[in-house]
Amino acid sequence: MRILFSGTPAYGHLLPLLPLERAARQAGHTTAFLTHASLGEVVAPAPVLGAGATLEETLGEFQRRTGKNAATDMSPATAGEFFGGTRVDLGADEALAAARDFAPDLVIAETADFLGPLVASQSGVAWASHGVGIALEAPLAEAMWATAAARAAGRGVTLARPVTSVDPWPDCLQRDDWEPAADRVTIRPEAHESETGTDWQVPSFPGREHLPRVLVTLGTIIDDADALTRIVTSLTKHDVNVVVALPPSAEGDRLPVDGAGDGVHVTGFVPMGLLLRGVDAVVSSGGAGTVLSVLGDGIPMVIWPMGLDKPLNAERAAALGAAEVIGAADEAGDAVARVLDQPSFRTAAGAAARNIAAMTPAPEVLALLTERRG
Structure with a gap:
């Protein structure tokens, strides 16, 4: 056929x-x-x-x-x-x-x-x-x-x-x-994984392996380096490792974050199936594909909804108890700390993962x- x-x-x-x-x-x-x-x-x-x-x-x-x-x-x-x-x-x-x-x-x-x-x-x-x-x-x-x-x-x-x-x-x-x-x-x-291969390797964060890992992504359309920088800056105030995924339209793979040290790794576009490996929480703009991929892996989220269907996606994920919704980039760090500290978020994300698997x-x-x- x-x-x-x-x-x-x-x-x-x-x-x-x-x-x-x-x-x-x-x-x-x-x-x-x-x-x-x-x-x-x-x-x-x-x-x-x-x-x-x-x-x-x-x-x-x-x-x-x-x-x-x-x-x-x-x-x-x-x-x-x-x-x-x-x-x-x-x-x-x-x-x-x-x-x-x-x-x-x-x-x-x-x-x-x-x-x-x-x-x-x-x-x-x-x-x-x-x-x-x-x-x-x-x-x-x-x-x-x-x-x-x-x-x-x-x-x-x-x-x-x-x-x-x-x-x-x-x-x-x-x-x-x-x-x-x-x-x-x-x-x-299914979280996207390229069939044509990629040379991207999961970052190791030497000396910081014991810390939770947080993925930050605004999806494939939103190209806002300032917003990403503010999110990451708020996260660096906490004991976490941060992986920042830039959109396909971004030039290069650098993000100016003062004092980021060894706890921040910035990458260009990488299939979500790879990005989610070893991740404990995700900060996103609430895009449909991101929400489904993250919950499919049973990972809790912090969502800063940025237009179109994203506020509704965020609302539904929060209603499950699997996400906390924020209203500004600077709130991301404290929200991630709460999501990591409260087991109910991961429990709810795990329940969503079982629903998706079915x-x-x-x-x-x-x-x-x-x-x-x-």
């Missing part, structure tokens, strides 16, 4: 698809990703069918058209026009041409992507929706769908509904009023999708 995976050109939208793509490839299926070519290293060794603009270019075009910043405003109207409109406008021709050449038997598209559903609908093949975080609220999902359906209709295509909704977000982290979709299938999220593994989800495609 030929399976096409489709997603917005951003780490947080593509990485959640990798476990299912890997399962498909290992089962002997032919796979490819429909996204911007610049994300080729992220999804390797799967090939990329290049389509559309980069995320930055799409944000710029959207702002030119509307005067709004989709990176900070995710109201239904903005999200609908950004994901269902501007991104489709900039990528539809290339996506349709690429899909004709690839000739997929099944398309799997992440929740905010509508190029995949467009090519599936025109080709007459089934497609499945794959979540990347907490379930979208109905007004947001409906606005995105309505705009994308209108763009598809303008090309003479009726946008078909997905045959299945694949969801990596565990029940324990959903909203209190959440109800699962009738076609929902859970998939166990979700459906990717090979079983793949089997379900191949059955449901008709």
Whole structure:
């Protein structure tokens, strides 16, 4: 079978698809990703069918058209026009041409992507929706769908509904009023580990091995050296070792932290599966992929939510008792001290890890999708 995976050109939208793509490839299926070519290293060794603009270019075009910043405003109207409109406008021709050449038997598209559903609908093949975080609220999902359906209709295509909704977000982290979709299938999220290899080594912190290790990451999109420096400075007031993961866009791997000494190690982008080894607590901005990876390993968190879905992710993790939420970078050190000192945080994180481990593994989800495609 030929399976096409489709997603917005951003780490947080593509990485959640990798476990299912890997399962498909290992089962002997032919796979490819429909996204911007610049994300080729992220999804390797799967090939990329290049389509559309980069995320930055799409944000710029959207702002030119509307005067709004989709990176900070995710109201239904903005999200609908950004994901269902501007991104489709900039990528539809290339996506349709690429899909004709690839000739997929099944398309799997992440929740905010509508190029995949467009090519599936025109080709007459089934497609499945794959979540990347907490379930979208109905007004947001409906606005995105309505705009994308209108763009598809303008090309003479009726946008078909997905045959299945694949969801990596565990029940324990959903909203209190959440109800699962009738076609929902859970998939166990996995912390990213590159198949193409890396030369990164877990730092050793000589003479400080007995101290807790704290990972600091603001995710793959936020590039704020000042915020990271303030977080790390607050942590150096406590007896901990600190690993700071910079975003892919950062230049070099240095961070100016006065008095950091031997207790701080700064690195460029490293797969989360490696970064979490030996970690006792994580300070993050609350991105969906980070929250799922960290809780999947049973590690407690301190979250400084920085926009979009992050405040809600932080709220749900805190409601479990697995995270403390802070309102400023300078609060990170004291919050980490509390999280490390109070066993209840690790107990709650461990319970979340067991819930995540009980979700459906990717090979079983793949089997379900191949059955449901008709």
